[in-house]
Amino acid sequence: MPRIDDNWAKREGQNIVPHVLIIGAGSTGSAAAHDLAQRGLRVTVIERGEVAFGTTGRNHCLLHSGGRYCVTDPESGIECIEENMILRKIMPDLLELNDGLFVAITEADLVFKDRFLQGCAACHVPAREISVEHALAVEPFLNPKILAAIQVPDGVFEPFRFCLAFLATAQENGATIRTYSEVTDLLCAGKNVTGVRIRDQHTGKQEALKVDLVVNAAGPWAGEIAAKAGVGVPEIPTAGVMVALDCRLNNLVLNRLNKPSDGDIIVPQRATSVIGTTSWAVENPDLITIPPEHVDRMITQGQQLIPAVKKVPMRAKMAVARPLIARSGIAARELSRTFECFDHERDGTNGFVTITGGKTTTARAMAEKVSDMVCRKLDISAECRTRDTPLCSYRLFFQQRGSRNQSFVGAPGDRSSGRECFR
Amino acid sequence: MSTLNYRKLSRSGRWLDVRRRRLGMWAYVLNRITGLGLVVYLYLHLGVLSLLLRGPAAWDSFVAVARSPYVLALDVILLAGILIHGLNGLRIALTGFGIGVGAQKALFVVIMVISAVALWVAALKIFRV
Amino acid sequence: MNMLKVPLQIFRYKPGQTPGYDTFTVEIPATAHVIDAIDAVWTSHDHSLAFRRACHHSSCGSCAIRINGLEKLPCVTRVTDVWDGRSQVRLDPLRNFPIVSDLVVDRADFFRRMSAADMAMICEAEAFLPFTVDTFAVADLEPKLVELPENFSRFTRFEKCIECGICMSACPTMAADEKFLGPAGLAAIHQARKKTLDPVKVEHLLGLADGEHGVWRCHSAFECTEACPQAVDPAGKIMALRRELIARRFLKMLGK
Numbered sequence: 001m002p003r004i005d006d007n008w009a010k011r012e013g014q015n016i017v018p019h020v021l022i023i024g025a026g027s028t029g030s031a032a033a034h035d036l037a038q039r040g041l042r043v044t045v046i047e048r049g050e051v052a053f054g055t056t057g058r059n060h061c062l063l064h065s066g067g068r069y070c071v072t073d074p075e076s077g078i079e080c081i082e083e084n085m086i087l088r089k090i091m092p093d094l095l096e097l098n099d100g101l102f103v104a105i106t107e108a109d110l111v112f113k114d115r116f117l118q119g120c121a122a123c124h125v126p127a128r129e130i131s132v133e134h135a136l137a138v139e140p141f142l143n144p145k146i147l148a149a150i151q152v153p154d155g156v157f158e159p160f161r162f163c164l165a166f167l168a169t170a171q172e173n174g175a176t177i178r179t180y181s182e183v184t185d186l187l188c189a190g191k192n193v194t195g196v197r198i199r200d201q202h203t204g205k206q207e208a209l210k211v212d213l214v215v216n217a218a219g220p221w222a223g224e225i226a227a228k229a230g231v232g233v234p235e236i237p238t239a240g241v242m243v244a245l246d247c248r249l250n251n252l253v254l255n256r257l258n259k260p261s262d263g264d265i266i267v268p269q270r271a272t273s274v275i276g277t278t279s280w281a282v283e284n285p286d287l288i289t290i291p292p293e294h295v296d297r298m299i300t301q302g303q304q305l306i307p308a309v310k311k312v313p314m315r316a317k318m319a320v321a322r323p324l325i326a327r328s329g330i331a332a333r334e335l336s337r338t339f340e341c342f343d344h345e346r347d348g349t350n351g352f353v354t355i356t357g358g359k360t361t362t363a364r365a366m367a368e369k370v371s372d373m374v375c376r377k378l379d380i381s382a383e384c385r386t387r388d389t390p391l392c393s394y395r396l397f398f399q400q401r402g403s404r405n406q407s408f409v410g411a412p413g414d415r416s417s418g419r420e421c422f423r
Numbered sequence: 424m425s426t427l428n429y430r431k432l433s434r435s436g437r438w439l440d441v442r443r444r445r446l447g448m449w450a451y452v453l454n455r456i457t458g459l460g461l462v463v464y465l466y467l468h469l470g471v472l473s474l475l476l477r478g479p480a481a482w483d484s485f486v487a488v489a490r491s492p493y494v495l496a497l498d499v500i501l502l503a504g505i506l507i508h509g510l511n512g513l514r515i516a517l518t519g520f521g522i523g524v525g526a527q528k529a530l531f532v533v534i535m536v537i538s539a540v541a542l543w544v545a546a547l548k549i550f551r552v
Numbered sequence: 553m554n555m556l557k558v559p560l561q562i563f564r565y566k567p568g569q570t571p572g573y574d575t576f577t578v579e580i581p582a583t584a585h586v587i588d589a590i591d592a593v594w595t596s597h598d599h600s601l602a603f604r605r606a607c608h609h610s611s612c613g614s615c616a617i618r619i620n621g622l623e624k625l626p627c628v629t630r631v632t633d634v635w636d637g638r639s640q641v642r643l644d645p646l647r648n649f650p651i652v653s654d655l656v657v658d659r660a661d662f663f664r665r666m667s668a669a670d671m672a673m674i675c676e677a678e679a680f681l682p683f684t685v686d687t688f689a690v691a692d693l694e695p696k697l698v699e700l701p702e703n704f705s706r707f708t709r710f711e712k713c714i715e716c717g718i719c720m721s722a723c724p725t726m727a728a729d730e731k732f733l734g735p736a737g738l739a740a741i742h743q744a745r746k747k748t749l750d751p752v753k754v755e756h757l758l759g760l761a762d763g764e765h766g767v768w769r770c771h772s773a774f775e776c777t778e779a780c781p782q783a784v785d786p787a788g789k790i791m792a793l794r795r796e797l798i799a800r801r802f803l804k805m806l807g808k
Contacts, residue, residue, distance in 0.1 A: 050604040050614060050656070057606030057614075093674055096709050099701070130701070140681055140696035151701065158710060160612035161673070180602050180653070201600050202567060202653040244609035247684030251677065251698060251707050269611055270710045271685040271782070286595050292553055292583070308682075308693055316585060316628045318608035398663040443621040444722075447774030451724060515772045520798070521791035527774050 017042045018378045021196060021211040023183055023225055026056035027159065027360040029217035030166035031367035031386070036374060037173035038389065039382035044209065045175065046198055048182035051167060051397070052160045054285075055219040056360055058320035060242060060276045062253060062267045063087060063095060063155030064361040067102055067127060069337060070119030071112075072259050076337045076362075077123035083362045084153060090364075091391050094161050096269065100154025100253030101135060102127075104147040105304050109257045113148055116257060120152070127152050141249045141308045154253040156269050159360060164394035166363075171400050172392055186214065186228040186352070193229050193344075193352035213374055216354040220285040220321040226354055231347045233354050236335070237285040237321035240277035241294040243302070244316040245309065249273045254305045262294075263301025272315055275302035285321035294319075325357040339366045341373050353377070446528045450511055457508040464501055492550070499546050506538040554582040558589055558631055561640040562601065566653050574598070575640060586626035586634065587615055590643065590655075602654040610781060613716030617655050618644040623718040623779045646721035662717055665733050668760060669740035672747065677707040685712060685783040711743065712782045719776035719786050731765045735776035735786030738767055742789040745796075758800070761793045768794075 018041055022029045025047035037043045047053065066080035088095065104110045113129075120127035127150050135149035136142055167177050180201040187195040187208060195210035218225045220237035248268050256264035262278045275298040282288055295317055302309040324335040339358030344350070355370040368384045375382055441452055474481045488494060514530045517523050523530060557579050565571040578592040587605055594601045606612040608627045615627050619634050620642050635641050649657035677683070680695040700707065719735035720726050726734050733741070738761060745757045761767050770790050777787040 050606065052606040052612070052614075057612070058608050061607075061611070093672055096674065098677075098704075098707050098709075134699075134701070137699035138701050140698060158607070158611050160606040160614055180656070182599070201602055204566065204600060242609075246686055247682040247693075248709075249682050251681065268709075270712065270714075271683055272609060272611070274609065289553075289581070292581075295583075311693055312682075316609040317583075318627075393667065395663040395667045398659045399667060401660060440724075440727075444773075444775055445778045447772070447778060448724065451771055451773040518772055518774075519770075519791065519794065521788070521795045524774075524785075524788045524791050527772070527787075 018212040018380065019044065020213045020215060020374055020378075021046060021209060022215045022217050023047075023196070024054070024217040024219060024221075025051045025163060025167065025177060025179065026054050026217065026219050027052075027163055027166075027363035028056075028219065028355055028358065028366050028370075029215075030163040030170070031363040032215060032217055032355065032370055033170040033175050033177070034166040034173075034391070035364075035367040035371040035384060035386050037170040037175040038385055039371060039375065039380070041374075041378075041380070041382075043170060043175035044211070045167070045170075045177045046181050046183055046196065046209075047177070047179045048201070050179055051177075052163045054221070055320050055322060056159045056163060058242070058318045059159050059360050060265065060267050060274060061156050061158060061269050062265065062361070063157050064359065065100060065127075065152040065154045066123050066125040067100070067116070067120055067150075067152040067154070068255060068260055068265075070123040070125055071115050073336050073338070074119065074123050076359075077119065077125060079338065079362045079365055080359075081123060081125045081153075083365050084155065086364060086387050087157075087361070088155070090386070090389060091157075091162070091165050094157060094165060094394065096156040097153075098155070098252050098268075100152050100255060101130075101139065101142075102150045102152060102255045102257040103135065103142065103305065104149075104257040105143060105145065107147070110147045112258050113150070116150065120150075125152060139250055139252060139254070141306050142254065143305055143307055148257065150257065151252075154255070156253065156267055157360070158269065161394045162360060162363075164397040165391040168394055168396040168400070169389070169392040171397065177397075177401075183225060183228075186225070188229060188349075191230070191348050192350040212351070212378060214352050215370060215374065216352065217356075217370075219356065220323045222323060222354050222356045226344070226352075229344065229349050229352055231344045231349050231352070233342060233356060234326045235323045235356050236281050236326045237283075238279055238324045238335070239282045239285070239288045239319055239321045240279050241290050241298060241317065241319045242274050242276035243295055243298040243314055244272045244274045244318075245312045246315045247271060247273070247312055249306050249308055249312065256305065263298045264305075266302055266305055266309075273306070273309075273312075275299070275309065282321055288319050288321065290317055290319045322359075323356045339369070341370050343373060343377070345377075446531050450514070450531045453507055454511050454515070457504040457511075460501075460504045461508060464504070495549050499542065499549060502545055503538065503542050506541055507534070510534040510538060555579050556582050556584075556631065556635075558635055559640040560589060560593060561642045562590075562593065562654070563642075563644045564601075564654055565651055566600075571651075573642075580631065582632060584631050586619060586624075586629045586631055586641070586643075589631055589641075590626060602652070602656045604656055611710070611714060613714030616646055616716040616718050616721075618642075618646060618721065623721045625716060625718070625781045628781065646717055648721050648723070648726040649717065657717070659717065662720060662734075662736070663715075665737035666715055666740055668733075669737055669744050669757070671711065671713070671740035671744040673711055674708050675711050675743070675747065677709040683709075685781075713739065713743075713784045714782055716781065718779050718781060719784075722775035722779035724773050724775065725769050725771060729765060729769055732769050733760065733765050735770075735780075735790065738770075738793060739784055739786035739789040742793050745793075758793075758797060762797050766793075767797065 022045045033043050033045045064080040066077035070077035129150050181198045183196050185197040186193050197208050216222050216225050223233045226233045250268045254266045267274045278294045342354040344352045358366045518527050559577045561573050564574045576593045576597050604614040606614045610628045645655045645657050741757050767790050774787045777785045
């Protein structure tokens with residue numbers, strides 16, 4: 001197990017490893033648990049449901065190349081392509097890597113093409129134009145009337161296993177992941193946060209956990225958690241609807257070649273194609289009703305990219321709130337998808353930090369940033385090594401926690417033994 | 424972590440649970456019931472045959488009982504068991520080696536139809552109608 | 553929006569308490585799926601209800617439960633498909649798994665089996681679109697051959713199996729044999745065996761399949777294939793493994 005800074009132990013005069021508590025087992029919380037556990041801290045993750053119960057679970061499953069953001073939100077674009085390449089290294093067996101296409105349907109889209117290519121170059125997103133004939137041969141259900149097609153390194157992940165892989169690796173490094181445990185209150189000493197009070201939903205019992213630092217990674221619920229300490233988080237929970245079809249109509253991710261708008265992406269995954277998404281601010285991320293007109297809009301917009309969409313029954317629809325960081329005067333659709341750490345010491349409340357915004361593609365970078373902040377605050381010098389650490393098999397997550405201990409001997413040298421996770 | 428183990432609740436009965444299950448499960452349960460029935464019959468049969476050792480009087484009195492319509496009805500049930508178990512056994516032998524797995528439901532229907540027809544014809548003959 | 557008032561009868565169990573059923577009536581849109589109804593119970597009626605969900609579109613395999621006694625994924629099951637308009641819709645956890653609380657079951661042993669099979673989650677994709685797991689035939693969507701882009705040697709996609717555990721719940725042998733690898737485990741062994749060239753690994757996988765809790769425990773109920781929401785056909789894969797095992801034994805007997 002990696003050692004933390006020996007100086008910390010000497011300074012404190014004791015041999016105690018600092019204990020960090022992370023609220024939320026979505027992509028942010030899971031990646032942060034992995035990073036902090038790898039740096040040698042004692043980590044506990046508290047999640048009120050199952051892993052990926054909230055925003056991450058219902059996301060669009062798109063491993064962004066950054067193409068979508070390179071014109072309007074280049075900061076996000078650069079983050080995305082960097083993290084895209086890192087995730088291909090650390091979780092190669094959990095990604096469909098078939099690239100993506102940005103296609104022009106109208107003249108307005110065609111006009112956007114040059115800005116798009118320039119934006120990709122500026123953000124270092126590999127992009128190459130391919131001929132329309134080639135695009136149609138590769139995607140036989142693509143709208144035959146497209147005017148241009150640009151290939152980018154988009155990919156597809158599956159959010160539940162994405163989180164499980166990070167958490168399994170964190171568990172191998174000693175982290176404790178407590179699901180079905182809801183934070184009912186933050187424990188405070190004066191204005192500072194010293195821990196949490198949780199209710200275990202299995203037993204109904206309340207429990208107080210005193211820790212050295214609390215990391216708020218609760219996504220759109222981060223504001224609700226922060227309010228328990230009397231501080232605010234400038235985020236607007238912004239919901240979006242997605243529609244999954246009964247069959248897979250595309251191999252590559254298909255995007256509209258224009259600025260981000262509703263229903264302009266179709267992400268294939270396994271045996272489905274998912275059309276998304278819309279955008280509207282919500283008061284309570286737990287009470288989102290799916291507006292039927294949004295579902296209809298997904299079908300109509302989807303048909304622009306793949307006309308056959310209208311012939312395929314709908315398999316499922318989902319909606320969840322993204323945590324967008326609020327900036328005054330900017331509309332929901334235009335808000336940046338970048339992320340931010342908030343050290344609430346600046347609000348007078350120490351022992352509490354929030355990491356929010358972002359997207360699953362950049363979860364590892366978000367975790368690096370907040371883990372750096374955590375280590376700074378706890379006076380630990382421990383480097384981030386998550387860029388290069390291949391993650392453990394996601395199956396280990398449940399195996400490590402079970403009540404029974406059946407042995408099914410794995411094949412010699414199989415990765416599921418978990419031994420290769422140690423670095 | 425404390426868990427409720429459903430196994431302890433009703434383990435012996437759970438393989439019998441056909442509620443909401445489809446044809447494959449019905450075939451599975453029928454095969455087991457007819458199998459058990461045939462085993463019981465086998466012992467009965469051996470027991471009855473042992474009457475032969477006791478001489479013609481014992482055998483003749485048994486045959487008189489065996490002629491009664493109640494016993495003939497039981498014979499029909501026995502035949503049903505043999506047909507179902509035997510034909511389904513063939514189905515399982517085929518599908519168990521990967522032949523006709525996709526048609527397993529259709530095969531079961533065919534078996535039941537053949538059994539029903541054969542049983543009807545046999546019943547007519549048994550009761551000398 | 554057309555709203556329905558749906559009565560749900562949900563299995564409840566908390567450690568140390570007697571298991572039973574609680575009834576809730578939720579008001580949900582007519583187009584809602586069963587997972588939305590469960591979510592409505594949790595949000596508005598009883599926050600202690602333990603259930604699983606993540607993707608809401610049958611990719612994660614998290615939410616599998618029994619609806620009116622039959623194993624299903626509530627995220628792709630419409631309420632109107634399981635509700636007759638009057639009786640209660642009964643929700644139970646999967647069978648053959650230890651129950652942790654309410655609808656949540658312990659999946660540790662299940663994942664031990666899947667780890668033993670060590671099937672890679674990513675596989676090579678077929679050369680045709682559309683690709684579907686359902687048997688619905690969409691009228692004029694004929695299959696079309698796909699050409700690979702120059703910089704690709706193959707397309708990839710996630711394996712059909714989402715490790716939901718539905719087949720394990722439907723299997724009567726799982727009820728009888730605690731250590732049975734199960735339709736999911738054996739189907740995964742078959743997939744892993746097909747894709748590996750390493751002879752040591754092949755021997756190991758076939759050894760598991762041929763073992764005491766392998767393919768010979770299957771008694772052809774075929775409920776696994778019936779219940780699978782992803783058309784994995786575990787029964788077909790178990791029979792394919794049997795054929796291979798028999799063929800190998802035969803060849804060995806003939807001295808090959």
